[in-house]
Amino acid sequence: MKPNLATHFLFIHIKPKKKKKLLNPLQKHSNMLFLRLVFGSIFIVCCLTTLSNEASLPNAEVEALESIGRTLGKTNWNFNETCIQGNGRLDQPSPSFGDSYVDNVTCDCSFNNNTTCHVIHILLKRQGLSGTLPLNLTSLPFLQEIDLTRNYLNGTIPRGWGSSTRLIKISLLGNRLTGSIPEELANLINLTSLVLENNGLSGTLPAALRDLPKIEKLHLGSNYFTGKIPETFASLTSLKEFRISDNNFTGQIPDFIFRNWTNLEKIYMEGSGLSGPIPSINATLHNLTYIIISDLNGAETNFTQPLIDASLPKLERLMLRSCNLIGEIPASFGTF
Numbered sequence: 001m002k003p004n005l006a007t008h009f010l011f012i013h014i015k016p017k018k019k020k021k022l023l024n025p026l027q028k029h030s031n032m033l034f035l036r037l038v039f040g041s042i043f044i045v046c047c048l049t050t051l052s053n054e055a056s057l058p059n060a061e062v063e064a065l066e067s068i069g070r071t072l073g074k075t076n077w078n079f080n081e082t083c084i085q086g087n088g089r090l091d092q093p094s095p096s097f098g099d100s101y102v103d104n105v106t107c108d109c110s111f112n113n114n115t116t117c118h119v120i121h122i123l124l125k126r127q128g129l130s131g132t133l134p135l136n137l138t139s140l141p142f143l144q145e146i147d148l149t150r151n152y153l154n155g156t157i158p159r160g161w162g163s164s165t166r167l168i169k170i171s172l173l174g175n176r177l178t179g180s181i182p183e184e185l186a187n188l189i190n191l192t193s194l195v196l197e198n199n200g201l202s203g204t205l206p207a208a209l210r211d212l213p214k215i216e217k218l219h220l221g222s223n224y225f226t227g228k229i230p231e232t233f234a235s236l237t238s239l240k241e242f243r244i245s246d247n248n249f250t251g252q253i254p255d256f257i258f259r260n261w262t263n264l265e266k267i268y269m270e271g272s273g274l275s276g277p278i279p280s281i282n283a284t285l286h287n288l289t290y291i292i293i294s295d296l297n298g299a300e301t302n303f304t305q306p307l308i309d310a311s312l313p314k315l316e317r318l319m320l321r322s323c324n325l326i327g328e329i330p331a332s333f334g335t336f
Helices: 025-051 059-073 157-165 183-187 208-212 231-235 331-335
Strands: 089-091 102-111 116-125 145-147 168-169 176-179 193-195 200-204 217-219 224-227 241-243 266-271 290-294 315-323
Touching: 059 176, 157 183, 183 208, 208 231
Parallel strands: 116 145, 145 168, 168 193, 176 200, 193 217, 200 224, 217 241, 241 266, 266 290, 290 315
Antiparallel strands: 089 102, 102 116
């Protein structure tokens, strides 16, 4: 660890002699030169000691990364490098897989006057990892993001992840995970993005996820989720993207989606298992750009009644396929 800067004082007490001895000019000059060399050397040594060390990770976090790597099946991680302020990455060379291949750990080295680093991001995309998820991330107390997109990870999402309350983003897209979503994830009050698409997850959605006050992106498509969309989700008013395509949900599309989620930008419900009718989509959803709904069971949706407000200013794509629509296409659709 880099030592803190400190000011060092050297006090020299010279006891006066009874008889003063005068020095000739040459002796006086030699003594002054000697003192300058001594104090100059002390100053240089102090500076070199202060500047020789770089910011580094605590041993506990290095050990945690090594353990996480073994659990995930990451065999080529190199922890010999230190996290440097202004760089802060433990990078590995990337083969030619494009931007989708990511292999790094990002650190914030601004702690303790830039002497201490802490891991804030773990990004391991398309690494061919075939292990399981680490049971606990609390050994990395400053972790904000973990992205394990498109690997071969199996097993379940650990309940212990709910204790890492600094997490902002989780992406487990495109793995082989099974089991249900742990309700402990509702403790992640800073979470803005939860991406679990393209796995083998099942069960019902935890009603406790209503306690995610900052969630903006909830991607749950291409799994085996069942049951109704919990009514408690009405409180997720910060949601911008909601994707539940290719699942086995039951029940009608909840009215609160197009009533309460006023920040909604994109919604994907292709083959979700939900039933119609489609609730009215009004102009309060002024940020809505994509509405993708298909393969609805149940009741018909009547076009003759107000369905989609023609004044949605940002709407770019509207797809309503196999949704049991009846009636004529409204003339107002020509204004989109």
